[in-house]
Amino acid sequence: MLSLADQSTLFGLCVALGIGLLVGAERERRKGSGPKRVAAGIRTFVVCALLGAVSVILGDGLLLAVTTLIVGVGVFIAYQRIQDQDPGMTTEFALLLTCLLGGLAIRESMLAAAVGVVLALLLAAKDRLHHFVRSVLTAQELKDIILFSAMALIVLPLAPDRFMGPFDAINPRAVARLIVAVMAISALGYLAMRALGARYGLPLAGFAAGFVSSTATIYAMGERVSRQPAMMSGAVAGAVLSSIATIIQMMVVIGLIQTSLLTALVWPLSLGGFAASLYGLLFVWQKDAVSAAENAGDDIGRAFSLKSAAVFAGLVSLILLLSAALNAYLGARGMWLGAALTGLADAHATAASAASLMADNKISSAQAVGPILIGLTSNTLMKAIVAFKSGGVQYAKRIVPGLVLMILAVWVGAWLG
Structure with missing residues (x-):
């Protein structure tokens, strides 16, 4: 039978997985297709969330910082490839935040889940937010x-x-x-x-x-x-x-x-x-x-x-x-x-x-x-x-x-x- 610490860790991993799936599903719908598509989709977001969670489990905050840095380098390389077609950086920063939320889910599962939901809502409400700010x-x-x-x-x-x-x-x-x-x-x-x-x-x-x-x-x-x-x-x-x-x-x-x-x-x-x-x-x-x-x-x-x-x-x-x-x-x-x-x-x-x-x-x-x-x-x-x-x-x-x-x-x- 799992101890309380193991149960908490398992729950945190599940929350990290859920955050990656939720945010990644939203980004997948806007990813596009073909050679000029956005690099990050649902699988990338799930992997990043789990990377953050596993980093905290294995090495606490220091390993999470290293993991986030590596993800940041990958994000920068991906952005350089598509910046002419998509000058925005929302997906790239969302990917970094998803990695950090995965790490946070091990320590503060409810807080990480709440921030993840807010992030997904902000991404999904892009058109409405732009219309409200510009026209209303x-x-x-x-x-x-x-x-x-x-x-x-x-x-x-x-x-x-x-x-x-x-x-x-x-x-x-x-x-x-x-x-x-x-x-x-x-x-x-x-x-x-x-x-x-x-x-x-x-x-x-x-x-x-x-x-x-x-x-x-x-x-x-x-x-x-x-x-x-x-x-x-x-x-x-x-x-x-x-x-x-x-x-x-x-x-x-x-x-x-x-x-x-x-x-x-x-x-x-x-x-x-x-x-x-x-x-x-x-x-x-x-x-x-x-x-x-x-x-x-x-x-x-x-x-x-x-x-x-x-x-x-x-x-x-x-x-x-x-x-x-x-x-x-x-x-x-x-x-x-x-x-x-x-x-x-x-x-x-x-x-x-x-x-x-x-x-x-x-x-x-x-x-x-x-x-x-x-x-x-x-x-x-x-x-x-x-x-x-x-x-x-x-x-x-x-x-x-x-x-x-x-x-x-x-x-x-x-x-x-």
Whole structure:
């Protein structure tokens, strides 16, 4: 019977074989025929994958490096023969990567298999990728993708993850994360508009983005309206519907921590979500402004604005700084004041805090309901401020009634309960 080490090695060899077959099958279809055909086909790729695997088994990383070098020399010779007919080097580099993946399969089988599948998909999607980049993606969209990637993959990981500044209120990593979230939400709305139009795209994007941050969604929709007022109805619908996501998330958080507290809050939170849904759908059904937006042509603006995202993050940071200052100078004035201050930035944090206290038998269900609703109310106030700041008076006067209706329904539900 094989030992565990032998079983792992055998499994790695099977994965290497599978990678070679998968990538090689794709390349075989594009290999061509005759004397000018591409050198590497399915057999070559399988052999290279197994060479990499056997090299790791026999000599670890050093032998794999030598094997890869030999394969690289062979690839170079083959490329010199066909470079006049096929100036691309995709097959040659894919062959080198397949050799390395074969070696990786002995150590990290699942990782090697995942990379192998991605490689095969990239090779198979050649025509679609070329068409998308050359014909569908605009120059401005490409710049936005690069900018977003730089923010998400470079700036965000490098931002310090610690509290600093006055009252230790600002976390640079949290600020950077907020900027990236606003950019992503705005880009989601942009993609939804391209796919579905303003009438249906923005409401759906707003609801989905609300699970990331409803406040950031309202800000992003307001920024889009300030640039293109014809999209007012769709943006307002998306902004209001994002608040439903806030309520759903709050119910999930409370239910996971303290089920009995969720039972006490189901009625008020459900009423609030129902009111927001009705108000948001009113703007979905409006056709006048939406039709103007959809007839405006292909110019639907940019995916996002880095400056606007930074302004929003600065506004939230200012609110956090003021909250920390109030706590420092006034001290804890009871749970309700703390809930109101915390709710300005995040209603879910207030709900989680109250539910945790109840789970520890420090407060009763009746005592927990009040702070949660206070936090939700102050968070709604923050959304109203953000709506005015991002979209101006015309945007805010359409958003605020929906927010007020939602929060009134919540409090009425609590009173009836």
